[in-house]
Amino acid sequence: MRGDAKSMTVLSPRTAAEAVRTYAKVPSALPFAGGTDVMVGWNLGQLNGRAVLDLSRVAEWRKIRVVSDGVDLGSLVTHAQIQAHPVLRKRFPLLVAACATVGAAQIQNRGTIGGNIANASPAGDTFPALSVYEATVRAVGPNGRRGVPISGIFAGVKKTTLKPGELIEAVFLPFPDKAPTRGVFRKVGTRAAQAISKTVFAGLVWNGKDGVLTEARLAFGSMAPTVRRLHAVEGFLRGRRLTETVITAAAELLPNDVSPIDDIRSTREYRLMVSRNLLIAFLKGEVK
Amino acid sequence: MIKLTVNGKKRSFKGAPFKRLIDVLREDLSLTGAKEGCGEGECGACTVLLDGEPVNSCLIPVCQADGRKVETVESLGVPEKLSKLQEGFLACGGAQCGICTPGMLMTAHAHLKSHGKCDDRSVRTALSGNLCRCTGYQDIVKSVIKTAKGLKR
Numbered sequence: 176m177r178g179d180a181k182s183m184t185v186l187s188p189r190t191a192a193e194a195v196r197t198y199a200k201v202p203s204a205l206p207f208a209g210g211t212d213v214m215v216g217w218n219l220g221q222l223n224g225r226a227v228l229d230l231s232r233v234a235e236w237r238k239i240r241v242v243s244d245g246v247d248l249g250s251l252v253t254h255a256q257i258q259a260h261p262v263l264r265k266r267f268p269l270l271v272a273a274c275a276t277v278g279a280a281q282i283q284n285r286g287t288i289g290g291n292i293a294n295a296s297p298a299g300d301t302f303p304a305l306s307v308y309e310a311t312v313r314a315v316g317p318n319g320r321r322g323v324p325i326s327g328i329f330a331g332v333k334k335t336t337l338k339p340g341e342l343i344e345a346v347f348l349p350f351p352d353k354a355p356t357r358g359v360f361r362k363v364g365t366r367a368a369q370a371i372s373k374t375v376f377a378g379l380v381w382n383g384k385d386g387v388l389t390e391a392r393l394a395f396g397s398m399a400p401t402v403r404r405l406h407a408v409e410g411f412l413r414g415r416r417l418t419e420t421v422i423t424a425a426a427e428l429l430p431n432d433v434s435p436i437d438d439i440r441s442t443r444e445y446r447l448m449v450s451r452n453l454l455i456a457f458l459k460g461e462v463k
Numbered sequence: 464m465i466k467l468t469v470n471g472k473k474r475s476f477k478g479a480p481f482k483r484l485i486d487v488l489r490e491d492l493s494l495t496g497a498k499e500g501c502g503e504g505e506c507g508a509c510t511v512l513l514d515g516e517p518v519n520s521c522l523i524p525v526c527q528a529d530g531r532k533v534e535t536v537e538s539l540g541v542p543e544k545l546s547k548l549q550e551g552f553l554a555c556g557g558a559q560c561g562i563c564t565p566g567m568l569m570t571a572h573a574h575l576k577s578h579g580k581c582d583d584r585s586v587r588t589a590l591s592g593n594l595c596r597c598t599g600y601q602d603i604v605k606s607v608i609k610t611a612k613g614l615k616r
Contacts, residue, residue: 183524210524214521214522214523218521227481231527280573285518369592
């Protein structure tokens with residue numbers, strides 16, 4: 176079956192306040208931003224008869240605001256806007272690199288950061304970067320606003336912890352207190368463009384003066400139902416010098432932090448091996 | 464009623480607001496240049512420009528094009544007077560079966576207009592959302608690079 180446009184009801188709020196009110200009135204409506212994922216299901220006839228809450232006219236959610244302690248990304252900011260923004264390019268390069276791997280130009284011009292999060296794919300390419308930058312997702316609903324740390328927004332495959340009536344209004348990226356010594360984003364897929372990831376990595380490390388690692392933030396996507404920070408690995412590395420022995424021992428802890436599966440894109444074994452190699456190469460400073 | 468500017472002309476659409484942009488262009492406005500390939504945003508055959516940016520018209524309900532500018536391959540040239548880019552494709556054999564060509568042209572057109580780099584790697588990156596099942600990529604990339612060089616002169 177194909178999508179039947181006549182069966183759809185489109186709700187088009189013009190402001191954020193109107194969007195929240197409309198959603199409260201029609202809680203069965205499907206929030207709709209860039210549509211790059213929703214429309215794939217719609218084209219297959221999976222959403223016929225639904226009401227759609229088209230958020231694309233909410234201009235206040237399309238802005239990137241640089242503030243004193245970070246950058247506030249409106250939920251409707253596209254992957255293309257993120258790549259073009261000078262402050263994001265300088266301060267959050269892993270997010271910029273991640274956005275450049277989401278589909279190709281056509282998708283990056285439409286797909287939004289809020290839609291990407293709300294969609295909650297285990298393979299969301301921006302999530303490892305948002306995770307190591309410790310982003311906060313700001314939700315707005317009938318009872319006001321609340322901030323949810325990125326580590327708490329995903330409940331499972333395609334599921335978020337947003338409450339009924341809540342919409343994502345922004346994603347806040349705090350400036351790190353100190354610039355990281357090194358950072359890497361790396362996606363592994365079947366081909367260079369248009370591929371969904373088999374594993375996707377973002378890593379930041381901070382070194383002290385004496386070569387001792389003061390902090391590591393490491394995250395993998397596509398390696399569990401949701402993006403995972405590598406807490407066991409990070410904890411082990413803190414305060415140690417990155418010698419060959421330490422790096423090997425740290426990589427041994429990877430299975431404590433992830434739980435990859437066999438699926439249409441890859442196998443558990445392949446994902447673990449490639450992720451382990453990627454982690455080792457990053458800690459050794461071999462991937463840039 | 465939805466109002467949009469298509470290839471420089473003001474048009475209006477009174478049908479279902481969730482009708483896809485590609486279907487409105489092809490069925491209601493008789494602009495059959497954009498093709499539907501995969502219907503899921505992978506192949507780029509349906510690429511048109513929305514406010515100057517390449518997008519997949521199979522993933523956009525027409526209500527999201529309300530008040531905006533749409534450009535299709537029909538805006539580039541006519542058989543009697545092709546655009547420089549179309550001439551480039553003709554000269555370099557950039558088209559084989561032709562299904563991907565309207566999308567390739569629109570994505571390449573946007574890339575040239577944005578004054579993006581036109582070396583091999585940049586053109587391949589720019590066109591990475593457009594698949595050619597004849598796998599005629601070498602000549603497509605050559606067509607774009609040749610056109611870019613011609614425009615600079």
